[in-house]
Amino acid sequence: MIKSKLPGTKPSIFAVMSALSNKHNAVNLSQGFPDFDLDKELIDLFNFHLSAGHNQYAPMTGVPKLRQEISKKIKNLYGFWYDPELEINITAGATQALYTVFNTVINPGDEVILFEPAYDSYIPAIQINGGIPVTIPLKLPDYSFDFDEVERKISDKTKAIVINSPHNPCGSVLSSENLKDLERIAEKYNLIVISDEVYEHIVFDNLHHISLCMSELLAKRSFVISSFGKTFHATGWKVGYVAAPKYLMEEFRKVHQFTVFAVNTPAQFSYADYLSNPEKYLSLNEFYQNKRDFLLKGLSNTGLIPYKAQGTYFQLFDYSNISDINDSEFSEKMTIKGGVAVIPLSPFYGQNYNGKVIRICFAKKNEVLEEGISRINKFLESF
Ligand SMILES: Cc1ncc(COP(=O)(O)O)c(C=O)c1O
Numbered sequence: 001m002i003k004s005k006l007p008g009t010k011p012s013i014f015a016v017m018s019a020l021s022n023k024h025n026a027v028n029l030s031q032g033f034p035d036f037d038l039d040k041e042l043i044d045l046f047n048f049h050l051s052a053g054h055n056q057y058a059p060m061t062g063v064p065k066l067r068q069e070i071s072k073k074i075k076n077l078y079g080f081w082y083d084p085e086l087e088i089n090i091t092a093g094a095t096q097a098l099y100t101v102f103n104t105v106i107n108p109g110d111e112v113i114l115f116e117p118a119y120d121s122y123i124p125a126i127q128i129n130g131g132i133p134v135t136i137p138l139k140l141p142d143y144s145f146d147f148d149e150v151e152r153k154i155s156d157k158t159k160a161i162v163i164n165s166p167h168n169p170c171g172s173v174l175s176s177e178n179l180k181d182l183e184r185i186a187e188k189y190n191l192i193v194i195s196d197e198v199y200e201h202i203v204f205d206n207l208h209h210i211s212l213c214m215s216e217l218l219a220k221r222s223f224v225i226s227s228f229g230k231t232f233h234a235t236g237w238k239v240g241y242v243a244a245p246k247y248l249m250e251e252f253r254k255v256h257q258f259t260v261f262a263v264n265t266p267a268q269f270s271y272a273d274y275l276s277n278p279e280k281y282l283s284l285n286e287f288y289q290n291k292r293d294f295l296l297k298g299l300s301n302t303g304l305i306p307y308k309a310q311g312t313y314f315q316l317f318d319y320s321n322i323s324d325i326n327d328s329e330f331s332e333k334m335t336i337k338g339g340v341a342v343i344p345l346s347p348f349y350g351q352n353y354n355g356k357v358i359r360i361c362f363a364k365k366n367e368v369l370e371e372g373i374s375r376i377n378k379f380l381e382s383f
Pocket residue numbers: 032092093094095096119164167168196198226227228229230235238239240
C-alpha cells in the first residue's frame with residue numbers, strides 16, 4: 001500500500017542490544033542513557049509547575065524564560081549572544097531539532113557532509129528529505145576531524161555539513177584549530193553548518209567545549225543544537241533547543257510549527273528555573289571524568305585497547321588483540337556469555353566497516369559499572 005521512504009532501515013542497534021541484555025539478564029552498558037535519578041530539585045520544580053497550572057500548550061517558540069536562560073548560558077560560556085525572541089527555539093529533544101533542521105535546509109539532491117562513525121539519526125533524516133549523505137571517516141588513531149578530506153569531498157551540490165562534538169560514539173572533541181578550518185571552508189563554499197552539541201557539558205582532562213558559536217562567522221551560518229536530556233540525566237523528558245541566526249530560525253520555525261508546534265510545558269518551566277544555577281551543569285565534567293577513569297582502570301588488564309574519550313559518556317575499545325570475529329558477534333557474545341551488553345561500532349557506519357571496536361556507556365551508577373567491569377574481566381580471561 002505504501003512505498004517505504006527508508007527501505008534499508010533496520011531496528012536500532014540500541015533497542016536490539018537492550019532487548020538482548022534484558023533477555024540474558026546482562027549489565028546494560030549499551031544504550032546511552034544514565035541509570036541514576038534526576039536531581040530532586042528538578043523533580044520538585046516539575047511537580048511545582050504541574051500544580052501551578054502550567055499544563056497547556058507552550059508558545060511555539062518555547063517558554064520565554066527558558067529561551068532567555070539559554071541565551072544567557074550561551075553568552076556566559078561561549079561569548080556569543082543569541083536573541084532569545086528571534087534566535088532560540090525549544091524542541092522535543094535534539095532528535096527533533098536535528099530532523100527539523102534537515103527538513104528546513106535540504107532540498108532534493110543537496111549533498112550533506114558528515115563524519116563517520118555517526119549518530120544514527122543523521123543519515124535517515126538527510127535521506128528522507130531527499131538529501132545525499134556524503135561521509136568522511138574520522139581519522140585514526142584518535143578519531144579526529146579531517147577538514148582536508150572535507151574540502152576534497154565538497155561539490156557544487158554541497159549544501160551543509162554536520163558537526164558533532166563532543167562526538168558520539170568516539171568521544172573526540174573539536175579543537176580550536178578545527179574551528180578555524182571549518183570557518184574557512186564554510187565561508188569559501190557557502191555551507192550551512194549543523195552542529196550537534198548535546199554533550200557540551202561532558203568534556204574531560206581540562207579541555208573546553210568548542211561551540212560553533214565561538215566563531216562569529218560560523219554562528220552566522222549555523223544551527224547549534226543541544227539537549228537537556230544528557231546534561232540533567234533526563235533523557236525521557238525530551239527537551240532540547242536550537243540556536244541560529246534570525247534568517248535561519250525564521251525558516252526553522254515555519255517547519256517546526258507544523259510538525260511539533262509546542263514542547264512539554266511543565267518541563268520547560270522547570271528547566272527555566274533550574275538553569276539559573278550554572279553549578280548544575282558545570283559539575284558534570286568531573287562527575288563523568290571519574291566514571292570514565294574508573295572504567296579505563298577497571299578494564300586496563302583485559303587486552304581491550306581504549307581510544308580515550310575526551311568527552312561524552314561513551315568509551316570505545318578495540319578488541320582486535322583478543323578476537324577476529326566481527327563487532328556484532330563480539331558484542332552479542334559479550335552480552336550472552338559475558339553478561340554485559342555493549343554496542344558494536346558498525347551500525348554507526350553506512351557500509352563497508354569491518355573494524356573491531358565496541359562502545360561502552362559509562363553513564364551508570366558506580367556499582368553497576370563495577371559489576372560490568374568484573375564480568376568483562378572474567379569473560380575475557382576465558383576468551
Ligand atoms: C549525538 C547525539 N545527538 C542527539 C541525540 C538525541 O538527543 P535527544 O535525546 O535530546 O533527542 C543523542 C542521543 O543519544 C546523541 O547521542
